Amino acid sequence: MSVETDALLQEVKENIEAAQNYRSELQQRLQGLSQARKQVRGSSSHTRDALHRHFQELQTSLGRVLTERLGALLQEVDVIERESISPLDDCQKLIEQGISSADELLREGEAAIRCGISDREEKLCHFTKKALHIQLDSLPEVPALVDVPCVSAQLDDSLLRVMQEYVSRHGNVSSHPPVQIEELVERPGSISVHWCKVDEDFTPQEFRLQYRRSNAPQYEDVYVGKDSEFLVLHLDAHTDYLFRVCARGEGRTEWSPWSIPQTGYTTLAPHEWCPGVDGYILSSRRNIAMRSDSTQGGEGSCVLYSSSPTYFCGQTLTFRIAAAGQMHSQDSLGVCADNRGGVESLQRDQAVCISTSGAVFVNGKEMTNQLPAITIGSAVTFDMEVVSLFPVSNNNNPNDGGTFKLRVTIGSGNREVVFDWLLDQVVDSLFFGCSFAHPGWKVLVF
Known part of the structure; x- marks a missing residue:
């Protein structure tokens, strides 16, 4: 096979591979387009259902409110009518009784006039006494129309206009969330x-x-x-x-x-305090530590470390103070290269920390810069980045001796300090820790 044929065959293979990649990319874009169409149609259908449901609920609720208000007003009309008609009915009964008595008296008077001469005097006297008893000059009082209730309803026609105006502005449809x-x-x-x-x-x-x-x-x-x-x-x-x-x-x-x-999602394990350390009580998730009275009694403290070196450069480590106790010069919150035991504070070599008074310590030495004192609600942050590595061994193995430099930023309140932290070995991850001499301190780490 000639060189030209080999070159042509190679070009064909490359074109085939490029076509396959091109088709794969187009298929992925087609899939993305399908998802976009599904989002548009799905969200539109969901919005229609939400609009129908909302306005149906408004119609039902508004109809119920109007019906209840109508019933209350009609009940008021019934009460006024009942209370107003009752005295008129009583007056009518009294007048009707008077008319009945007058009719009866008229009949007796006419009968007395028509009777014979022998009985006329007796009947005339009886009629006269009865007429005096009825008190023909006493008439019941009938109320004037201005004193009688005239029931009416005051209805504000502007309510419908206000409702129409409000409903016309109620709700809105947007193509994108704000x-x-x-x-x-x-x-x-x-x-x-x-x-x-x-x-x-x-x-x-x-x-x-x-x-x-x-x-x-x-x-x-x-x-x-x-x-x-x-x-x-x-x-x-x-x-x-x-x-x-x-x-x-x-x-x-x-x-x-x-x-x-x-x-x-997160692939990083949560920060946890190490359980089983005398003088500290941990929450169920082990992210909150509370300094309690030591079972050994007496003043003093030991360092509570993280359960493992879970802090990596490039992250932000935060301590939040949930409760505070009495301050002590050995109190500390910070990060360290190891979790050595037998120490009372992080104010030591291979560690950087801040005390509750706000003093900053680097490898056991106090800096001149100071941060605000730590109180309830304080949040102390640690940010680190690798600055440089200076190997001193002949085989240039970065883990075989050398100086590992980290740029550290500690923030507390509205202030922060920045400095370089030198370590005598390269570390991929770091421990964090705290130490409090007196009970009452509670710190959350995240």
């Missing part, structure tokens, strides 16, 4: 959720974040507030979670439509 989840960042046992608004005309007043396991039936609220990011804690590693966010517009009471759900 806020969307922008980024999901895995953290140890947690996920940092970041979102942003995508509608320039929408002014958010506060946000609402929900999440659920991918196989769970319902979402649950995890955050409501003004921030556009939130760290969702207590998540299981290698488990899919769905996140969605909505917002309440400025001056509005209703929430906006939910963002398109985003799936996130």
Whole structure:
């Protein structure tokens, strides 16, 4: 086979491979297009159902309210009519009794006139006495029409106009939610959720974040507030979670439509304190440690380390103080290269830490820069990045001696300190720890 044939055959093979890749890419785009079409049609169908359901509920509720109000007004009419007619009925009975008595008296008077002369005087006297008894000059009082209730209803015709105007503005349909989840960042046992608004005309007043396991039936609220990011804690590693966010517009009471759900997961094991250390009580998830009275009694402390070296450079390690006790100069929160025992504080070699007074220690030496004192609610953060590695051995093995330099940023309150931390060996991950001399301190790590 000639060289030209070989080159042509190679070009054909390359074209075939390129065509296969091209077809694969087109098929993936076709699949993406199908998912997009499914989202449009699915969300449209869901929105139609929601609109029908909402307005049907409004019609039912409004009809019930109108019926109840009509019934109450009709009942008021009935009460007024009943209370007003009763005295008129009594007056009518009295008048009818008077008419009956007058008719009877007339008949007796006419009979007395027509009777014979022998009985006339007796009957005339009896008639006269009876007429005096009836009191023909006393008439019952009939109320004037102005004093009698004239029932009417005052109905504001503008109500219908106001309702029509309000209903005409009620609800809105949008093609895109005003806020969307922008980024999901895995953290140890947690996920940092970041979102942003995508509608320039929408002014958010506060946000609402929900999440659920991918196989769970319902979402649950995890955050409501003004921030556009939130760290969702207590998540299981290698488990899919769905996140969605909505917002309440400025001056509005209703929430906006939910963002398109985003799936996130963390592969990082959660930070945990080491169990079984004398003087410390841990929560069920081992992410909260509380300094208790030591079973050995007496003042002093030992370091409580993490259960394993789970902190890696490039992450943010946070200690949040949930309760505070009495301060001591040996108190410390920090990160270390090892979990050596027999020490009372992280204010030692191969460790960086901050004391409860705000003093910062690097390899056991106190820095001149100081952070605010630690109190209830304080959040202390540690951020680290690798700066350089200076090998000193001949075989250039970075794990065989050398100086490992990390750039450390410790933040507390609205202040932070930045410095370089030198270690005598390369470490892939670091321990964290704390030490408190007095009981009452409670710290959450994440």
